[in-house]
Amino acid sequence: xxxxxxxxxxxxxxxxxxxxxxxxxxxxxxxxxxxxxxxxxxxxxxxxxxxxxxxxxxxxx
Amino acid sequence: xxxxxxxxxxxxxxxxxxxxxxxxxxxxxxxxxxxxxxxxxxxxxxxxxxxxxxxxxxxxxxxxxxxxxxxxxxxxxxxxxxxxxxxxxxxxxxxxxxxxxxxxxxxxxxxxxxxxxxxxxxxxxxxxxxxxxxxxxxxxxxxxxxxxxxxxxxxxxxxxxxxxxxxxxxxxxxxxxxxxxxxxxxxxxxxxxxxxxxxxxxxxxxxxxxxxxxxxxxxxxxxxxxxxxxxxxxxxxxxxxxxxxxxxxxxxxxxxxxxxxxxxxxxxxxxxxxxxxxxxxxxxxxxxxxxxxxxxxxxxxxxxxxxxxxxxxxxxxxxxxxxxxxxxxxxxxxxxxxxxxxxxxxxxxxxxxxxxxxxxxxxxxxxxxxxxxxxxxxxxxxxxxxxxxxxxxxxxxxxxxxxxxxxxxxxxxxxxxxxxxxxxxxxxxxxxxxxxxxxxxxxxxxxxxxxx
Numbered sequence: 001x002x003x004x005x006x007x008x009x010x011x012x013x014x015x016x017x018x019x020x021x022x023x024x025x026x027x028x029x030x031x032x033x034x035x036x037x038x039x040x041x042x043x044x045x046x047x048x049x050x051x052x053x054x055x056x057x058x059x060x061x
Numbered sequence: 062x063x064x065x066x067x068x069x070x071x072x073x074x075x076x077x078x079x080x081x082x083x084x085x086x087x088x089x090x091x092x093x094x095x096x097x098x099x100x101x102x103x104x105x106x107x108x109x110x111x112x113x114x115x116x117x118x119x120x121x122x123x124x125x126x127x128x129x130x131x132x133x134x135x136x137x138x139x140x141x142x143x144x145x146x147x148x149x150x151x152x153x154x155x156x157x158x159x160x161x162x163x164x165x166x167x168x169x170x171x172x173x174x175x176x177x178x179x180x181x182x183x184x185x186x187x188x189x190x191x192x193x194x195x196x197x198x199x200x201x202x203x204x205x206x207x208x209x210x211x212x213x214x215x216x217x218x219x220x221x222x223x224x225x226x227x228x229x230x231x232x233x234x235x236x237x238x239x240x241x242x243x244x245x246x247x248x249x250x251x252x253x254x255x256x257x258x259x260x261x262x263x264x265x266x267x268x269x270x271x272x273x274x275x276x277x278x279x280x281x282x283x284x285x286x287x288x289x290x291x292x293x294x295x296x297x298x299x300x301x302x303x304x305x306x307x308x309x310x311x312x313x314x315x316x317x318x319x320x321x322x323x324x325x326x327x328x329x330x331x332x333x334x335x336x337x338x339x340x341x342x343x344x345x346x347x348x349x350x351x352x353x354x355x356x357x358x359x360x361x362x363x364x365x366x367x368x369x370x371x372x373x374x375x376x377x378x379x380x381x382x383x384x385x386x387x388x389x390x391x392x393x394x395x396x397x398x399x400x401x402x403x404x405x406x407x408x409x410x411x412x413x414x415x416x417x418x419x420x421x422x423x424x425x426x427x428x429x430x431x432x433x434x435x436x437x438x439x440x441x442x443x444x445x446x447x448x449x450x451x452x453x454x455x456x457x458x459x460x461x462x463x464x465x466x467x468x469x470x471x472x473x474x475x476x477x478x479x480x481x482x483x484x485x486x487x488x489x490x491x492x493x494x495x496x497x498x499x500x501x502x503x504x505x506x507x508x509x510x511x512x513x
Contacts (some may be wrong), residue, residue, distance in 0.1 A: 009094065011315040014120045016125075016508065018085060018086045018088055018089040018118070018119055018122055019083050019084075019085050019086075019089055019122050019123075019126065020083065020084045021082070021083050021126070021131065021214075021388060022082040022083070022084060022502075022505055022509055023080065023081060023082050023083065023261070023390035024081055024129070024131055024219060024446075025080065025081070025387065025390070025391045025441035026080060026081060026130055026131065026134070027078065027079055027138075027395075027399070027466065028078075028079060028130065028134070028137060028396070029398045029449075029466075030394075030395035030396045031138070031141060031369045031396055031397075033395070034394075034395025034396055034397045035395060035398075036395075037153060037203055037395035037408065038203060038204060039113075039394055039398060039403050040204050040205075040207065040241075041153065041207055041403065041408060041409045043154075043156070043403050043405065043409060043421060043422075043447065050090035050228070053394060053398060053399055053402060053403065053467065053468065053469040054288055054388055054389075054393060054394070054399070054466065054467030054468065054469075054498065055385075055388050055389060055393070055467075056389075056393065056394045056398065057261035057386070057392055057393065057394075058392055058393065058394055060393060060395070
């Protein structure tokens with residue numbers, strides 16, 4: 001686990017000579033199963049004066 | 062849309078609409094900038110410092126990623142937001158203003174020293190109970206419900222906090238709900254009893270501290286004008302340890318007076334805190350402590366410094382978590398969440414001590430934004446609909462921004478306070494958010510590479 005609680009092994013293995021892909025997950029794939037709304041509300045964590053949605057974790061188990 | 066940038070020696074390419082992130086060499090970095098508007102031969106001509114063979118090889122790799130939907134993808138979400146917004150929203154989070162009163166007199170408090178520009182007031186158990194009932198009744202089939210005990214200083218009304226937690230727990234089974242309670246406190250009244258209770262019941266605790274003693278004391282004095290750092294620091298350390306250095310944040314605010322705020326973050330890290338949040342103050346330009354547009358470049362440098370130091374410490378086994386650099390590249394929120402933002406005014410409401418409902422804590426006290434109360438529920442649907450339609454495509458400044466799926470259009474209160482409407486954006490906030498996203502991705506790139 002890294003400092004942000006995410007597993008570094010999520011990163012893709014480098015198969016290209018010039019490009020290393022950190023994540024090949026596409027947001028488009030979340031269109032089908034997303035929108036359940038169980039995830040945390042962003043302002044309830046540690047901000048209260050800004051919007052930081054991108055760091056939330058999906059809770060659609 | 063592709064966003065490419067260099068940071069800390071890394072060439073980073075973010076494919077905005079897919080969320081894919083690539084770290085590339087100089088060759089590909091230069092080729093990508095020309096790829097969409099030129100043939101490979103034209104690119105080779107323009108980039109004569111590279112051999113034609115290398116350029117064609119780079120084009121081939123870029124082409125593969127494009128083919129795989131990981132580069133130069135189109136924004137296909139605009140239609141989805143229309144359908145999404147037609148759906149009935151439910152309330153799943155409340156910010157309970159358990160006390161409109163405070164034992165500190167922080168100079169930057171948007172609540173006007175805790176009182177929200179009104180009378181001092183404490184929430185009664187009856188009002189709080191109705192708020193929880195309202196939440197349960199309006200949460201549809203959502204299981205996880207969030208309730209933040211906020212203020213002012215919520216520990217000035219601690220008995221009601223305890224009683225409401227007990228009431229919430231008593232309702233969970235019957236209604237198939239799970240309450241996640243959180244507490245935001247300045248620490249003055251934190252004692253062993255509060256810690257024990259909070260560590261049993263609170264999913265997260267936010268401990269307010271601004272960093273270095275002199276910085277903290279200058280902005281967070283007590284009511285008699287003395288600094289509050291010494292009153293809280295040992296208690297916060299103890300609290301963090303009791304929570305095993307997880308599920309809490311020490312959270313600070315930096316201002317125009319400490320744009321070298323990386324020192325404050327590192328001060329907290331050096332004290333042993335592992336979960337740290339430090340936010341730019343939000344204040345009108347008439348305040349001497351407000352962040353100015355001229356501060357932005359210095360603050361961005363500070364984010365770079367902090368990001369580099371975090372990578373270094375992580376590699377040394379001394380890492381810590383900085384809230385604004387958290388980014389989950391593979392398991393982050395779905396596109397619907399990213400489009401609709403924080404949920405203020407729809408999924409998230411603030412409750413005043415006397416039971417009025419507002420779109421969020423920052424709107425409390427603005428009469429035009431009152432959406433209802435805990436007795437009658439949401440009655441001002443006009444305001445709620447306005448918030449419901451708040452999304453990245455409703456905001457002209459966000460439509461072409463590379464960070465739009467990370468900040469989701471930014472803070473509605475900031476937009477309103479600086480521009481008088483909900484669909485604008487607070488430019489200073491935008492500049493800083495973009496920098497934070499860049500730093501967060503750089504950290505991922507650096508750590509994926511391993512130690513050096």
